[in-house]
Amino acid sequence: MDTISNKLTLFQNNFMVNWHEHVWMKQVGNRRELNKEGLTSLIRAAEDNYMDYLVCSLPITSGPAKPERCREANDFINEAVMAYPKKMRAMCYVDPGFGQEAVLEIERCVKKLGMIGVKLYNQYTMDDPVQRLVIEKCIELDVPILIHAGYSRVCFVDQPNMSHSEQIARAAKAYPECQIIMAHVTGGGDWMWQLRGIADCPNVVTDISGSIIDIGSVEETVRYLGAERVLFGTDGSVTLGVGKLLGTQISEKDKITILAGEKYRRFLKEDR
């Protein structure tokens, strides 16, 4: 255990932002509430692994997400941030299919609640024209978009509108001012496909969250994108997420760059 303890000192001694985590709601009788047990557990995980900030969202993961459901989800995530204001930051979740209502919710969350980005899920692919209003609002407010993503030839039939890297690249090239995080390059599926698709899009970064811990996956991510375009994340796979970066054979300088998320640090609102 001494060996892993020594490796963890890199995390202990450096600024560390987890750009991809979630808190969830739970059903209690006929109402929903923030899952506080999950939140407490997440905070423990952050402390175990020396994370300075957790950036979380609460997406509706199946079907259309009506504006009132998004608003409820965003209020729950805001409740979590209020409970741990020095540790947590939030991303606002919307379904772009609701057009102007989605835009108004982004304005509410960013301007009134201090959220630092927008989370999009699998309701529409990133290059769908329906995304335009949301993208333009994010550019105006200077906040990044975290888009759920993945590619597989043999899987994801239940998520036909999940974005893959070619679709994200199309949106990124149409809106070069938009800052996009392609979620969890190591979240399942063909990570090499995901890397190749966004390699020439400087306004797209990726996070290394997810349960895939393939040797070489993080090294290849850095090789294709450069460390400054790689963010640390876990997305529910805390030990796997931390462990994979500990095991990655890249320079310590690159690891520190990924841990800090230097390119995205300005979005964090550390002085909050």
Add this chain to the structure above:
Amino acid sequence: MNDNHIVIDTDAYLGHFPFRKMFCNTAEELANIAQDNGIDKICVSSLEAVFYRNAMDGNLALIKEVEDFSKSNSSSVTFLPFAIINPHYTGFEKDIQTCRELGFYGIELCPLYHDYVLGDEKSQEAASLAAKHHLPIRIRAGFEDDRQRHFLDVPTDVPCQSVIDLITAKGEATYILTGFYPLMFFQKGSDLLNYKNVFFSTWKDDIYPSINDSFLNIIQTIPISQIVLGTNAPFAYMEPQFLRLHNCKELSEMGKKSILGDNIQSLFS
């Protein structure tokens, strides 16, 4: 590891995988990352042997590679070669005997890649022979996450029920089950807990309630004495397997040492 406790990785491979480039897949490279993680002994099979029609060609190349490595290198890591056995290929009985004589420490069965179902007659014969030669049998659920598999790769993992069928038919053998979610074996109502010679490596299990706490469920269900370390290198980074134990407050230091190597040390002494 010091104070007479050693660290044994039960789940590793050498060689090439047909569906993607591998890293750290030579003896020297794998030994380097194993040493970096404090591993003393590491069970390895040949990936080529999985895919060759005659698996023995891959097995023989593996034993040569690890022997050459041990002669030419001062690494503290010891390789424990496992032979890939295809019980549906002619002469497999002799292969097991030969592997024992050559110094292999165990065998591995790959039913999906060799197109049979565990528990069938031939796999039972292989299990009997392995038991006779005191060779533990390793069975891995699958090599890659199913979401990323190549369309020519097998689409599913080894079914738990087929593993149960083999073990209950040939309980005299010793088994190391890797890459499975161990509790799947018990959800099916099997009596696998009665078999003390079955070892389970944990894989993607975690320790955080309401996020992923499957490791906590495992250590509450399966005797610690039957849980072992398995990294699945060079497919996977080794560090998550150690980090989980490091951060697990629900497990004693003695329990951690048991999982890291004590539980299985006697098989390889």
